[in-house]
Amino acid sequence: MQDFIMGSGYYNILATVLLVMNFERTRPMQDSCSKCPAGTFCEKNKDHICIACPSNSFSSTSGQRACDICRQCEGVFRTKKMCSPTSNAECECISGFHCLGERxxxxxxxxxxxxxxxxxxxxxxxxxxxxxQKHGTCRPWTNCSLDGKFVLVNGTKERDVLCGPASSDFFPRTTSATIPAPARDPGPTSQILIVFLALMSAAVLFLVFFLALRFSIVKHSRKKLLYLFKRRVRDVVKTVRKVSRATHGVASSVTVAQYPNRAVDIGVSCVHSCLSPDHVRGLA
Known part of the structure; x- marks a missing residue:
């Protein structure tokens, strides 16, 4: 067990020595590349020459081993700032869109x-x-009661509510608000009056219609009665002429022929004397 621990310690020491030797060997190369400023890159050769970034590429820090590709603003993006050898291009959104994220x-x-x-x-x-705003999400209205305030102006879908103190604290005490009188209910009396006026209007219209109809009927009846009466008079005149011829002979016929108007007058007188009012109404 002790030999294993000693072996492990030996390998650790050896690894440390090799790491230090490698660092010392690569430090001159790192020092030479650090001299390459932004806009250039350090070529991977023994000379470590600084080379300018080619077109559509950039290096924003010194000592870079390669240049970065410039960003292309396409589609819904448009160029806000052109790419340079030391900075990347900046894009923004076209009209009708907005950016998300810092970049x-x-x-x-x-x-x-x-x-x-x-x-x-x-x-x-x-x-x-x-x-x-034209972006973002909908937010809830402010709850004025949480701060002990009241809603002075109601909120809309475009604006938040406006909170404020109670009306007694907000307005001076010397001024008093004018409270409008409540609207009066028309009540049953007004409704009855409206119904009565409507019925009266209907009755007047009906009466006018009835009188017009009655006048038309009477006028028509009078025309018919006059026509029948004239017709009856003609019949009577004819009858009178026939009777005159029969009773008075040729002399009477000559007289009637010479004085036709007198014969008509005689016939009309006969009608007035012979026809009764009931008989005349029956002719109608």
């Missing part, structure tokens, strides 16, 4: 105020939340 490694779609970006796209903030 703008990703672009995220912009949304309108009052919205947030989800897997399905831009969605409106739910009730009780808001977002006053």
């Amino acid at each position: 703008c490694t990703m672009c995220e779609q912009d949304c309108e105020q009052g919205q947030e970006l989800t897997k399905e796209g831009c969605k409106d903030c739910c009730f009780g939340t808001f977002n006053d």
Whole structure:
């Protein structure tokens, strides 16, 4: 057991010596590469010459063994700063997108105020939340009661609530708020009056319609009665002429022919004397 421990100690000492010798051998090479400034790299040969970085590459620190490839701003990225021999290119997002991360490694779609970006796209903030920026997520409204305050202005999906002290503390005591009188309920009386006026209007319209209809019927009846009466008079005149011819002979016929108007007057007089009012109404 003791021999094993001594052997292990020997190997440890040997490994330490070899490590020191290797460090001393490589230190001149490290010292020579450290002299290469940013924008160059140290070539891997015995001379350790500093060579300028080629196009589309850079070295931001001294002593680099190789230059780094410049970043390409493509797709949703656009160039904010061009690549140089000592610094990498800087990118930014195109219009309608915003950067994620310190170095703008990703672009995220912009949304309108009052919205947030989800897997399905831009969605409106739910009730009780808001977002006053074009990026980020919807945040809940401030709970004014936790600080012993009251809500002065209600929140929206674009703005947070505005908290403040109670109205008695916020406004001077010398001023008094004017409280509007409550609106009066119309009550049953007003409703009954409205119904009564509606019924009266309907009754007036019905009465006007009835009178117009009655007047039309009476006017039509009078025209019909007058027509029947004239027709009856003609029949009576014809009858009178026939009777005159039969009773008075040729002389009477000549008289009637010479004085036709007088014959008509005789017939009308006969009608007025012979026809009763009931008979006239029956003709209608």
